[in-house]
Amino acid sequence: MADETQLMFSQEEQTVSKQSKVLCQLSAEEISKIVVDLVRYLLIMSQKKLPIKRSDINKTVLGDKSRGFDHFIEMAKERLSLVFGMELIELELNSKSYILLSEFQDHPYLNCYSAGKTECSLLMIILSFIFMNGNVISDNQLYDCLRRIGIDIEFHHEVFGDVENKLKKDYVRQGYVEYSRVVGAEPVQHEFKWGLRARKELSKLKVLDFVAKIYGEEDPSNWTSQWEQANAENAPNES
Amino acid sequence: MALEKAHKFFLQAFIANGIFTAREVHKLYRETCERFDREFCDRVHNEPDLGPFVESINMNIKPFQLEMKKAVDEANGVSSFVLVNTADNSLTKLSSTYSENELELFKKLVEKIVGSGTGSVSSIEALNLSSTCKMKKPEAESFFTNMIEHKWLKKIPDGHYALATRCIAECDLYILQQYPDDARTCNMCCRLVIQGESCRECNTTIHKHCSQRYFKDEVVPVCPNQACNAEWLHRQSR
Ligand SMILES: [Zn+2]
Ligand SMILES: [Zn+2]
Numbered sequence: 001m002a003d004e005t006q007l008m009f010s011q012e013e014q015t016v017s018k019q020s021k022v023l024c025q026l027s028a029e030e031i032s033k034i035v036v037d038l039v040r041y042l043l044i045m046s047q048k049k050l051p052i053k054r055s056d057i058n059k060t061v062l063g064d065k066s067r068g069f070d071h072f073i074e075m076a077k078e079r080l081s082l083v084f085g086m087e088l089i090e091l092e093l094n095s096k097s098y099i100l101l102s103e104f105q106d107h108p109y110l111n112c113y114s115a116g117k118t119e120c121s122l123l124m125i126i127l128s129f130i131f132m133n134g135n136v137i138s139d140n141q142l143y144d145c146l147r148r149i150g151i152d153i154e155f156h157h158e159v160f161g162d163v164e165n166k167l168k169k170d171y172v173r174q175g176y177v178e179y180s181r182v183v184g185a186e187p188v189q190h191e192f193k194w195g196l197r198a199r200k201e202l203s204k205l206k207v208l209d210f211v212a213k214i215y216g217e218e219d220p221s222n223w224t225s226q227w228e229q230a231n232a233e234n235a236p237n238e239s
Numbered sequence: 240m241a242l243e244k245a246h247k248f249f250l251q252a253f254i255a256n257g258i259f260t261a262r263e264v265h266k267l268y269r270e271t272c273e274r275f276d277r278e279f280c281d282r283v284h285n286e287p288d289l290g291p292f293v294e295s296i297n298m299n300i301k302p303f304q305l306e307m308k309k310a311v312d313e314a315n316g317v318s319s320f321v322l323v324n325t326a327d328n329s330l331t332k333l334s335s336t337y338s339e340n341e342l343e344l345f346k347k348l349v350e351k352i353v354g355s356g357t358g359s360v361s362s363i364e365a366l367n368l369s370s371t372c373k374m375k376k377p378e379a380e381s382f383f384t385n386m387i388e389h390k391w392l393k394k395i396p397d398g399h400y401a402l403a404t405r406c407i408a409e410c411d412l413y414i415l416q417q418y419p420d421d422a423r424t425c426n427m428c429c430r431l432v433i434q435g436e437s438c439r440e441c442n443t444t445i446h447k448h449c450s451q452r453y454f455k456d457e458v459v460p461v462c463p464n465q466a467c468n469a470e471w472l473h474r475q476s477r
Pocket of ligand 1: 446
């Protein structure tokens with residue numbers, strides 16, 4: 001047991017020393033140039049909203065300095081937060097995939113609320129169905145809901161296109177929804193939840209507003225439980 | 240000096256959109272101030288103090304080779320704020336969100352537009368460039384549509400493609416360096432001019448908005464080139 005911890009410890013130390021070796025060989029100027037390139041790269045790539053892979057960062061930006069990855073990514077993370085108000089998050093621990101999220105909920109120029117983008121209204125419809133159903137919805141339930149408003153996922157929709165593909169691939173990859181198997185369900189069943197990006201960048205209150213609009217309901221507080229949830233979420237927010 | 244939330248919020252709008260007209264910027268600034276309980280007008284002049292606000296953002300983004308700058312629309316004189324890359328060769332860095340073939344096609348289109356003399360090319364000519372970049376015409380067409388949506392390109396009333404303000408603001412130095420023979424600078428403000436007014440006799444060219452200011456009080460406007468002095472026949476111009 002003692003030996004094992006010792007081994008782990010020394011391994012860790014080794015990586016650290018390899019890293020600092022890379023950094024020691026670089027001048028402060030070189031280091032800051034790499035961090036600048038890295039930040040620029042992350043900003044550009046984040047426009048697609050897709051996860052950014054560590055291997056791509058190494059290939060495109062770091063090159064032979066890849067060993068200093070952890071150090072450089074930490075520095076970039078700090079700059080992104082201090083200057084740009086963006087949070088760099090590793091998708092899951094050790095997933096080696098990163099996503100850049102805004103610090104600001106309901107940023108009117110980042111998200112769907114900005115003028116009539118069809119793409120965004122589809123996303124908002126889907127997120128609102130999930131939310132209205134109690135934050136999780138089975139795939140069949142969601143498809144029923146969509147069918148009721150004229151979106152049949154089995155067919156190509158004339159405005160929204162291939163909805164199933166967007167739902168299960170694009171929105172999942174962009175972090176708007178999570179799509180997973182229901183544990184223990186027989187027969188196999190899948191469910192949708194809000195993804196990391198939706199939870200971070202959208203507020204439930206805004207989604208509720210959106211639902212109210214499409215249902216022509218003036219006052220979102222008619223949905224008592226959702227309203228309470230949304231407000232509870234909103235209360236401790238940034239001013 | 241660290242940026243406040245308001246600055247970052249404002250900056251993010253620019254990162255997402257690239258360009259806003261002066262009027263839109265005003266609205267964005269007002270919304271930003273409201274959201275973060277900030278004084279919208281400065282107390283002394285009672286005017287929105289956008290200038291210093293943008294200035295502090297610029298100081299902080301400069302190390303990342305980014306800058307918010309003013310640009311004027313060549314066609315209608317409307318001024319805008321644009322977030323530009325100041326890194327060398329910005330055209331290729333302009334966006335890794337486009338493929339190499341697409342960037343190549345865009346470069347060719349820029350070259351064609353700059354060399355056209357009129358500052359625009361027909362959509363047929365533009366689409367014909369696609370074959371030299373290993374692209375099919377429909378692909379090229381949807382790429383151009385995307386470039387219009389992102390405000391790099393625009394379609395002018397006769398259906399021709401021309402460079403939009405965002406593109407000129409971002410790529411002016413690149414164009415001047417790359418095409419020194421075709422690219423012209425405005426006789427008034429010395430900046431790149433693509434669609435302006437040109438003298439019939441000499442090579443003098445000026446922006447429409449610069450011409451408007453310069454010839455404001457002239458009854459018979461003449462070419463600003465002292466050695467030329469030909470009558471300046473414009474006002475309808477293309
Ligand atoms: Zn000029
Ligand atoms: Zn002349």
